[in-house]
Amino acid sequence: MSAPPAVDLRHAIRGRSDWGRLAVWVSTCAAITLVLTGLSLVVGTSSAETSLGWIFAPDAQSAVILWDIRLPRAVGAWLAGALLGLSGAVAQGVFRNPLAEPYLLGTASGAALGVTLSLLAADASIGGLAWAGQLGVTGAACIGAAGAIVLTITLARGVLETASLLLAGIVIAFLLTAVTSLLLLTKPEIWRAMQTFLLGSTGFLSWSSVILLGIVFLVCIVPSTLLARGLDALTLGEDTAQSLGLSLPVLRLTLLGVTALGTAAAVGQIGVVGFVGLVAPHLVRETLSVNHRQLLIAAPLCGGVLLQAADLVSRWVVRPAELPVGAVTACVGGAYLVILLWRRNRVG
Amino acid sequence: MSASEGGAAAGTRAAASAATSPAASAAVSAISCRNLSVSFGRRLVLKDVSLDVPAGHWTAVVGPNGCGKSTLLRTLAGLTQPDAGSILLGGRPLGEWPRWARARHLAWLSQSSGQSELTAAEVIGLGRVAHGGWLARSRESDDAAIARAMTATGTGAFAARRLSTLSGGERQRVHLARTLAVEAPVLLLDEPTTHLDPPHQEDVARLLRGQARERGTCVLSAIHDLSVALAADRLIVLGYRALIGQGSVREALAGDWLSAAFQTPMQIIDHAGVHLWRPALEPPSDA
Numbered sequence: 001m002s003a004p005p006a007v008d009l010r011h012a013i014r015g016r017s018d019w020g021r022l023a024v025w026v027s028t029c030a031a032i033t034l035v036l037t038g039l040s041l042v043v044g045t046s047s048a049e050t051s052l053g054w055i056f057a058p059d060a061q062s063a064v065i066l067w068d069i070r071l072p073r074a075v076g077a078w079l080a081g082a083l084l085g086l087s088g089a090v091a092q093g094v095f096r097n098p099l100a101e102p103y104l105l106g107t108a109s110g111a112a113l114g115v116t117l118s119l120l121a122a123d124a125s126i127g128g129l130a131w132a133g134q135l136g137v138t139g140a141a142c143i144g145a146a147g148a149i150v151l152t153i154t155l156a157r158g159v160l161e162t163a164s165l166l167l168a169g170i171v172i173a174f175l176l177t178a179v180t181s182l183l184l185l186t187k188p189e190i191w192r193a194m195q196t197f198l199l200g201s202t203g204f205l206s207w208s209s210v211i212l213l214g215i216v217f218l219v220c221i222v223p224s225t226l227l228a229r230g231l232d233a234l235t236l237g238e239d240t241a242q243s244l245g246l247s248l249p250v251l252r253l254t255l256l257g258v259t260a261l262g263t264a265a266a267v268g269q270i271g272v273v274g275f276v277g278l279v280a281p282h283l284v285r286e287t288l289s290v291n292h293r294q295l296l297i298a299a300p301l302c303g304g305v306l307l308q309a310a311d312l313v314s315r316w317v318v319r320p321a322e323l324p325v326g327a328v329t330a331c332v333g334g335a336y337l338v339i340l341l342w343r344r345n346r347v348g
Numbered sequence: 349m350s351a352s353e354g355g356a357a358a359g360t361r362a363a364a365s366a367a368t369s370p371a372a373s374a375a376v377s378a379i380s381c382r383n384l385s386v387s388f389g390r391r392l393v394l395k396d397v398s399l400d401v402p403a404g405h406w407t408a409v410v411g412p413n414g415c416g417k418s419t420l421l422r423t424l425a426g427l428t429q430p431d432a433g434s435i436l437l438g439g440r441p442l443g444e445w446p447r448w449a450r451a452r453h454l455a456w457l458s459q460s461s462g463q464s465e466l467t468a469a470e471v472i473g474l475g476r477v478a479h480g481g482w483l484a485r486s487r488e489s490d491d492a493a494i495a496r497a498m499t500a501t502g503t504g505a506f507a508a509r510r511l512s513t514l515s516g517g518e519r520q521r522v523h524l525a526r527t528l529a530v531e532a533p534v535l536l537l538d539e540p541t542t543h544l545d546p547p548h549q550e551d552v553a554r555l556l557r558g559q560a561r562e563r564g565t566c567v568l569s570a571i572h573d574l575s576v577a578l579a580a581d582r583l584i585v586l587g588y589r590a591l592i593g594q595g596s597v598r599e600a601l602a603g604d605w606l607s608a609a610f611q612t613p614m615q616i617i618d619h620a621g622v623h624l625w626r627p628a629l630e631p632p633s634d635a
Contacts (some may be wrong), residue, residue: 233474235464236523239427243458244530245451245478289510291470 022294025287029301033078036308040074041066043312045320068207076205077311077325078304079213080266081276083220085303087262088277089284089295090224093231094255095162102263102277105165105256106148106172111267113176114144115197116183119190137197137204138268145264148172149256159252162238200273200326202311209269216265220258221300227251228293273326275333276303276310282340306332377436378403378534378566379424379454384433386416386423393419395589397433403533406560406567407594408577411586411609417570418459420586421536424568425456437534451478455530459538459570461523468514468522469507472497475529497529500555516543524552528559535559537569541576553579574606578616578623585609597623 042051044065054062087102095104118140153159156168184191196203230251233241242248263277280303284295307325310332314323377400386394393416401407409417422428424435426442435442437454445453455475464471475497476490498504501521511519520543527535540556541549553576559565560581568584571577578597585592585605593605600606601623606614615626 229474229477232464232466232470233477235466236461236471236474237458239422240456240458240461242427243425243451243454243456244474245448247447285465289465289467291466 019294021288022290022298025284025298026301029298029305032305033301033308036305036312037071037074037078040077040308040312040315041070043315043319044070072207072210073202073205073311074308076210076213076269077202078308079210079217080202080205080270080273081280081307082300082304083213083217083262083266084273084277084307085280085299085301086217086220086224086296087259087266088279088303089281089292089299090231090255090262091259091277092281093234093292093295094252094259095166096234097162098282099278101274102259102266103173103272103274105152105169105260105263106176107145107260107263107267108272109173109176109180110144110146110148110151111141111264112144112194112198112272113180113183114140114142114147116180116190116194117144119193120183120187138209141197141271142264142268144176145267146260148176149260149264153256158249159256160248196324197271198326199324200271200329201322202270202314202325203322205269213265213269216261217300220262221296223254224258224296225293227254228291228296231255231292231296270307271326273307273310273329275329275337276306279333279336280306283336286340377401379435379437379536379568381424381435382433384420384423384435385431386419386428387431388419392589394423394430397586397591399584399591399594401566401568401584402582403566404560404564405581406556406569407582407584408580409568409570409584409586410572410574410577410606411592412588412611413572415586415588415609417572417586418538420584421456421538421568421570425454425536426450427456448478451532452530453532454534454536455527455532457523457527457535457537457540459542461519464511467508467510468503468518468525469494469498471511471522472503472507472525472529475526478530493529493531496531497525500528501525502551517545517548520544521548521552524555533564534566535568537567539571540569541571541573549573549576552576557581574614574616574625575623578625587611 041055042048044051046054046065051066054066058066084102088100091100091102091104092098094100115137118137152165152168152172155172156164159165184194230241230246233244233246234251238248241251266273281295281299283302283306284290284298288294288298290298307329310328311325313332314325314328317323380398380400382398384394384397384399385392397420409420411417419428423430424442426435437445437450442450466474472494473490476493479490479493480487495504498507501524503518503521503525506514506518506522511522514522520540524537524540527537535556537556541552544552556567556569557579560567569580571580577583580597582595583597583600583605584594585600585608587609592609593600593603601616604614606616613628615628617624617626
C-alpha cells in the first residue's frame with residue numbers, strides 16, 4: 001500500500017468537516033429568517049399596506065399588534081421549529097434511523113391527552129380535575145408529553161433496546177390516542193378546541209412562550225452538540241460505539257432527554273406540528289455532507305426557517321382567516337418526502 | 349495444553365526462523381481467560397475455554413462457521429457477558445478497567461461495521477475518542493495517530509469520501525484503520541480480511557504481523573480464510589463449543605488440530621515454509 005504524500009493526509013484529517021459550506025448554510029438560514037420575520041410583521045387580519053403603515057407610524061394599538069402579537073409569534077415559531085429540527089436530528093441519530101422523528105416516543109399523543117384533560121377540567125361540570133384546568137393548555141401539553149415519554153421508557157424497560165423503545169412508543173401513542181378519543185366522545189363540545197391544538201397553531205405564542213422556548217432550546221442544544229461525537233460513533237453500530245469507550249446508557253438517556261424536553265416544549269406551545277422534525281435533518285443531509293456536530297447546528301436553523309415559512313403561508317393563503325400550521329407543514333413535508341422517494345428510486 | 353508448553357514452542361519457532369520478534373512468554377499474556385462459558389439464550393456457544401494470548405504475536409482464531417469465533421472476541425472485548433469464567437486484560441480483571449482506559453488498551457473490530465454518512469477520515473478519527481473523551485478537541489498526537497493508521501492501511505487516498513460511497517473492501521480497510529488509530533496494546537479483529545481482494549489480504553496479513561513484531565501489539569484475529577490464518581504466528585483452533593488447541597502454527601499442523609476442528613480431513617501443503625490449504629476437490633475436467 002503506497003502512502004500518499006503526508007501533506008495530503010494532513011489536509012484530509014483536518015479538512016474532515018465541511019465547515020466552509022456549513023457557514024454558507026448558516027448565513028443563508030439567518031438571512032431567510034430575517035426576511036420571514038419581517039414579512040410576518042405585515043401579514044395579519046389587516047391588509048399589508050395598513051401593517052406597513054403601522055411600522056412606520058405606529059400608534060398605541062398597532063404597536064401592541066406588531067410587537068406583542070406578531071413579533072413573538074414569528075420568533076416563537078422559529079424557536080419551536082428549531083426545537084423540532086434539533087429533536088428530530090437527535091432522534092434519528094439515537095435510533096440510527098433516518099425515519100425517526102420527535103414524536104416517536106409518544107409525545108404528541110401524551111400532549112393531546114393532557115390538553116383534553118385540561119379542557120375537560122376547565123369545564124366546570126367535572127370536579128376533581130380542577131387542578132388540571134389551572135395548568136392551561138401549554139402546561140397540560142408539556143406534562144402530557146413528558147408523562148408519555150416516561151411511560152414509553154418504562155414499558156421498554158430502559159433506553160438500551162432500540163426496537164423495544166420504538167415499539168413501546170407506538171403502543172403508548174395508540175393507547176393515549178384511544179383514551180383521548182374516548183374522552184372526546186363524552187364531551188363533543190371540546191372537540192373543536194382540541195382540533196386547533198391537534199392541527200397546530202402559532203396563535204398561542206406570546207413573549208413568555210418565547211422566553212420559555214429560548215431557555216429550553218439552550219438547555220437542549222448544549223448537551224446535544226457536546227455528545228455529537230457519540231452520535232457519530234453510533235452510526236458504526238452500538239457495539240462499536242461501546243468498544244470506542246462511550247457509555248451507551250449515558251449517551252442515550254441524555255439524548256432522549258433532550259428529544260423529550262424539546263418536543264414537549266414545542267408541542268406545548270404550538271400543538272402537534274408534524275413533519276418539521278422529520279424533514280429538517282433530511283434537508284440538511286441532502287445539501288451538506290455533515291457529521292453530527294454540524295447537523296445539530298444546521299437542523300435547528302432549518303427547522304426554524306421551515307416552521308416560520310409554514311406559519312407565514314398558513315396566515316397568508318386564506319387571509320384574513322388562518323389555516324392550521326400543522327396542515328401546511330404536512331402538505332409541504334409530505335411533498336418533499338415524496339420527491340425524495342422518487343429521486344431515490346431513480347438512483348436505485 | 350498448558351500455557352508453558354505454548355510459550356516454549358513459540359520460542360523454539362521464533363529461534364528456528366530467526367524472526368525479529370522477541371521470544372514469546374505466555375506467562376505475561378496481554379489478554380487471557382479462564383474457564384470461559386458463553387451462551388446465547390439457551391444455546392451454549394463456548395464451554396470452559398481457557399486461553400493465553402501473548403503480546404508481540406499475531407494470533408489467528410480459526411474454526412468452522414458458528415463455532416464461536418466472533419463470540420470469543422466479543423466476550424474478550426467486554427461486549428458480551430460470559431455465563432462463567434474470568435478475563436484478564438494486562439493482568440487485571442476486564443471488569444475492573446475504567447471505561448476510557450479499557451478503550452485505549454483494547455481495540456475491537458466488528459465483523460460487520462455499520463454504514464455511515466461520515467467521511468473515511470472522520471470514521472478513522474473516531475478511534476481517538478477514548479483519548480480525548482466526550483469533548484475531544486483533536487490534538488497533534490491524534491492527527492499523527494490517524495495519519496499513521498491511514499498510511500498503514502492505504503486509506504489516505506479516499507480519506508475525504510463518505511463511507512457509504514466506498515466499496516466493501518475500501519470500507520473494511522477504513523474500519524481497520526479506525527481500530528489501528530486507537531494504538532491500543534491489544535487488538536481484537538473479527539475477520540479483518542473479509543471483502544478484500546488477495547493482494548489486500550496479503551497487505552493486511554503483513555500489517556498485522558508488523559504490528560505484533562515491531563510494536564509489540566497483541567493481535568488476535570478471527571480469520572476464516574485458512575491461507576491467511578496460517579500466516580499468523582500462533583493459532584487458536586476452536587471446534588464446536590470446545591477449544592481444540594492453542595499454540596504455534598507448527599504445533600497446530602503437527603497435531604492435525606484443523607481436521608479435528610472442522611471434523612473432516614484438512615490437507616495443508618508446506619510450500620517452502622508457507623502453509624496452504626488444499627481443497628480435496630478433483631481438478632476441473634478441462635485441466
